[in-house]
Amino acid sequence: METNISELVERLGSDEDAVRKMAVFKLQSSIGDPSFADVFIAEGGLTRLRYLTLHASGNTLAYSLTSLARLLEVDKGWEFVDQEVVERIVELIVTHPLVNILRGAMSILVSIVSHPHTGGRLSERGIFGFRALRPAIAIYPQFLEMLVSRLSSADHALCANALQLINSLMRDSITNDSELEWPKFIQKLQDLGVIRAVYSLMQGSTLQDHAHPLIEFQSLTKVLLRKWRDIPLDLEKPEHRRALKGIHLASNTEKNHDKGIDGTVDVRRSKRHNPEKWRRLGFESESPTVQFENMGFLGMMDLADYVRNYQEEFQRMLLEQSAKPSQQRCPIARASLSVTSILYEHFEVDKSEMEDAKSYLILESRSNVDKLFRPLLLHWTRLHVAGLHAFFRLWKATGAELEDYEKIVELIRILVESVVGGAPRTKDVQDVEEELADFEYARLRELQMEILELTYEDFWGQHLRQIREELHHEALQFVKEQRIRCLLQGAWFPSSTTPKPETGLSSDPEWKFVQLSHNRRFLHFGYFESMGNGSPELDALPDKIDLSVVSSVVSNVSTTPDDSSSSTVKSATHNVSSTKITIHGYVQPVSSPDDLKKSNTHTRSASKTTQKEAVLLSLRPQTPSIASEWLDGLLMLLNQQPITAETSKLINLVSNYGLKIRLLNVRFDDAVFTSEAPTVPSREGLDDDYFYDVFGGN
Structure with missing residues (x-):
């Protein structure tokens, strides 16, 4: 191998350009091997490579630059890198148009600028790091501008090399320059458009080709921000x-x-301390x-x-x-x-x-x-x-x-x-x-609550689930009371041709009013020619159903949100809702009309074996809300689960609202009142002898 290297070094010094070109072409593919590089330097090849770097042109120069760059990458050949070489490389970057020459030149400068960070032995000579480039940049002041312009090059390798060199210059400046110098250099790069160019590369479709230098630039940006943050504000500066x-x-x-009044500045006032x-x-x-x-x-x-x-x-x-x-x-x-x-x-x-x-x-x-x-x-x-x-x-x-x-x-x-x-x-x-x-602010608040719930879910998962269950139960009881109160208030329903349960004959009156008794045990109802201006008194309702004989409540009321709009479509001929709630119950067999007259109340006076299930009452709600209130109200009154989408939505709303209040830990003084906050009543003169009459009435 040594014989081949000796021949290669000899050809590098040939008088014929074609011989030198072929020799340096072969050299660039082998010199990255440290053992090859050691023999090459021992044979005196570095002197001839340096000469070609300084004086060759065309492809011979391009191969020479690539060979020197690869030699420096294995941390060898530094003894022949001096100010003359640096100035030559800077000159090439500023003046030379060929891409293959620019690539090698930039790779050499990256090694030179980065050399202190690789622990080089000769950094104390002062020809490494950013300071090594300053004399050459003084001769070619357009160097940085040309370097930034290469970031928009169509040649991806050249673009990556340019960014790599910029990264090296930035890192060396931040690390080794004085507190006054490095901000000026960074500002100069920004003024030349480096941020705009790198931003375009990061958003481009050729990201993979520039990935490594882009990641480094992104990290250096963080280094800069961190360095500025770590500088305390000092008014002595x-x-x-x-x-x-x-x-x-x-x-x-x-x-x-x-x-003053005349528009001039009052010096005495301006000197006064604000x-x-x-x-x-x-x-x-x-x-x-x-x-x-x-x-x-x-x-x-x-x-x-x-x-x-x-x-x-x-x-x-x-x-x-x-x-x-x-x-x-x-x-x-x-x-x-x-x-x-x-x-x-x-x-x-x-x-x-x-x-x-x-x-x-x-x-x-x-x-x-x-x-x-x-x-x-x-x-x-x-x-x-x-x-x-x-x-x-x-x-x-x-x-x-x-x-x-x-x-x-x-x-x-x-x-x-x-x-x-x-x-x-x-x-x-x-x-x-x-x-x-x-x-929008409202959407922002929704996000805040979602994040808050997720945060609590992570830390308090088990406890939060328990709270949700408790709140759901509380919400269910709350909505149950609301629905039953709707029944206590009563409502009008069209009767149309619905037969009266005690006669089986068609009813002439067009409306019936249904109302739950105050003790919540009976469902009172009566038939009327018209709705009138208000609700009739409970005593004016002649018929009633004992809820203890009710066996089931059946309806075609929608239980899904998608169908809720179609569940109350009215008939064009009868003006009656298609929604129907039917109350079934056990009634004693009727043997004669006289037996029926003895009581207009359906009671369970015999065992179920002697009773039969029949329709006790039918209701036709005119709106989805009324349908939901009465169907679920009746079911919950009978200790059954609600089934309509509207009630489920209301339960979830109340439950979630309670959860948000607990998560936000809203205090009394955080509440927003339209007027003054209400005062808490005094308990002076009161004792513990009191009770609530919850189930009053008949």
Whole structure:
């Protein structure tokens, strides 16, 4: 093998370009083997490879760059990498149009910039890391612009190499530059459009070809956010002091409050200290730095960005809030910091890079790709503004006060989780902004309750099921009482040609009124020519059924929601509902009309063997509600289960409402009253000698 390598090195130095080209072409496929690389360097091949890198052109140059890049990837050949090589590579990236040359050149710079992170021995020489590129970039200042422009290249490999190089530059800058330098570099990249370009790649259809550098860029974005968050607000630093002062100046306080009658600024008034200088902007105290303890300089950046880009809205809101009582004012600055915190938690910014790196392991599965990438993270600022606008909208819509602040924050958290968290990878940020702006408050409350129930289900599953059962039983008793009260109130039913049960003859009267007795033991009814203006007295109803002889209640009332609308269709000729409730019961055989006259009450005076089951009464409800009330009321009165969809819906409604009240732990002072809260009656002068008359009446 050594003989072959010696021949290869000799051909690299040939005077004929064709020989050199073939030699370096073969070299690029073998030099990635560390043992081959060691022999190649020992034979003096690195000197000739470096010469070709600096002076060759065309394909010979492309193969040379690829060979050098692969040699550096196995951490060999660093001793021949100097400022001349770096400047040559930067020059190629800026001036050369050929893709195959650009790929190799960018791969070399990635190794050079990343070398300190790989534990290279020679990093102390100062020609590695981002600082190695600075002299060359000073000669070719358009380097970064050209690099960002390559992110839109149609060649996927070149695009991936460009992003990989940008990642290396960002990481090195964040790690090794001073606190003043790295933010400037990041800002410069953003000004050149790197966010827009990477966002487009993340949403594109060629995601798999750029997956690894995109994942790294996403992780670096979190690193940046975390680094900004970890910088405490320090007014001793000029840039921090300027940022805070800019927010105050944008509030336009001097223009609004310090002008004299002639429109000029009263210098004496403007110098006067405003006792609510910071609280009027939405801070909790006159020491605004305390408010930034959790979100650090990241919170300041988000607030300053909103104030700068929405200055007129900011000033208008401050003017509107100043006219309200202090408890009703929306705390703008505090709300901004809360939205920043919500986004920080939602995107799991504190998640370590090691955990993000595990994402590489599942990149092979295309079905998991959409779950890995969070393009909306790149539009942090726009999401912050949209979230802040949603906060303002909910504050106004709910009539919130300062004591309700945390409740609004919780709603915004749910809103972000629903809209931002539920957005697919390809959903545009503008659509997300619009959805955040249009999301209805009622729907948001429903989501809140669903999440609350799921949370309690996870932690208190067994207890929650027990509570549900208890509440369902309570709701059933509540609805039972409501249905029976409908029977106690009574109702009119068309009688049409329904035969009277005691004669079997057709009835001339058109209506019958049916009412349950106060003691709930008898069902009274009577026939009338018309309904009249009101309900007849119970004593005016001549007939009654002893409920103890009722054997069953049968009906064609719908038991499913889909059929409820068709169950009460009226006949065009008789104006009578098609819905029918039939009450069956046991009656004593009738031997003669005289025996019937002895009592108009059906009683169970003999054993069932001497009785027969017959129709005691038929009802034709005119609406679905009346049908549900009377059918289920009769069934529940007989200690049977309700069967109609309307009653089931009512039971579930009452049960769920009770559950929500328990989950929300609503206190008395949380209730909203249209007027003053009712006073609790005094028990002074009362003792325990009392009782409830529940089943009064006949």
